Amino acid sequence: MGLLTESAANNNHGLLDSYTTWLEEHPSALDSFEDMIAVAEGKKLVLFLDYDGTLSPIVNDPEKAFMSEAMRAAVREVAYLFPTAIVSGRCIDKVNGFVKLDNVVYAGSHGMDIWTPTGSLKYEDEGQQTKSIDEQGNKVVKFQPAQEFLPTVKEIIQVMEQKIKTFEGAMVEDNRFCVSVHYRNVNEKEVDTLKEMVHSTMKAYPNFRINGGKMVMEIKPSINWNKGRALEYLLDTFGFTSSSDFLPLYIGDDTTDEDAFEVIRGLRRGFPIIVSSVPRNTKASYSLRDPDEVMDFMVRLAKWKKAKSTA
Structure with missing residues (x-):
């Protein structure tokens, strides 16, 4: 077994043990x-x-x-x-x-x-x-409960759609009362830059928060x-x-x-x-x-x- 193959096998074994414990x-x-x-x-x-x-x-x-x-x-x-x-x-x-x-x-x-x-x-x-x-x-x-935020959500969508144009594979999804910025198809080397752009852009919208998901950033009104x-x-x-x-x-x-x-x-x-x-x-x-x-x-x-x- 080659060193790379052996390393991968050991890693998979470790993940299996970890999942079994979980x-x-x-x-x-x-x-x-x-x-x-x-x-x-x-x-x-x-x-x-x-x-x-x-x-x-x-x-x-x-x-x-x-x-x-x-x-x-x-x-x-x-x-x-x-x-x-x-x-x-x-x-x-x-x-x-x-x-x-x-x-x-x-x-x-x-x-x-x-x-x-x-x-x-x-x-x-x-x-x-x-x-x-x-x-x-x-x-x-x-x-x-977030009805009052709809005009701002629409504004954020327009801003984000312009900003992500420089990131190939990025996508903005309009989910009515929240905005999803998908980066599953973005080059891995550009993901951190994309995240920084989103966080920087959202500083202009203090009544919103950003949550992470599976290869997505969720922008939502800051309500309880x-x-x-x-x-x-x-x-x-x-x-x-x-x-x-x-x-x-x-x-x-x-x-x-x-x-x-x-x-x-x-x-x-x-x-x-x-x-x-x-x-x-x-x-x-x-x-x-x-x-x-x-x-x-x-x-x-x-x-x-x-x-x-x-x-």
Whole structure:
């Protein structure tokens, strides 16, 4: 074995050992399924699902992050059996266009744009809920706590689109209430310069913050709202805020999902599940390796629920 090959083999062995150790703290939700279901007996499960990297693979072109028909069928099935929400950093129209299901609730822009049939009584007096009609003619209540920032978001998009022209492969994505600067396809030697440019540009916008993601910089209004707060809002719209017999189950792969994991931990009930094939710092209790395992988990969940219903 050559020195380079031997070094790579030793490195892979080290990563495997590290992942195995990490799994002891964040066991596979598939391997732990029976234990989880035992906890769920007599409780009402509520599902929350991230999109990119959870229901679809991470791809070089964000516009082509399509979910498979098998995944769509799995989501459709669990959504018939449990209250289900898709909570994504994408704008709500885009994630709706990817998922193409009408039996789930959508929360876009990292939870800053939530459309539900009824809205939340807790937030009724805050002026952030508006009644509307969706494209299918259904009545919806839109919750948009960052509405006042929309003109500035549009300005930031225009500025960033001009600034990234010197970085081949960079892309600015309009996610309505936030801006995503993708650098997955940027030359590795230019990534730090791109990041410095974004941070320098955003100094002119003190009411916004920058969060890191998977080869992306997320620019969001600096408000006290995130996917964790969105989870709490959705639990209320589903009618579970004052209930003691529900269990939230949240599956996500990104750093922005950690806020939701933290909320579930604070509730001391439910299952925060991270999607990752490498060791990561996380507040999740369980793990799944990739979208294929996410789909397998949902299929098992649906089978369990249907078996319970016919027993």
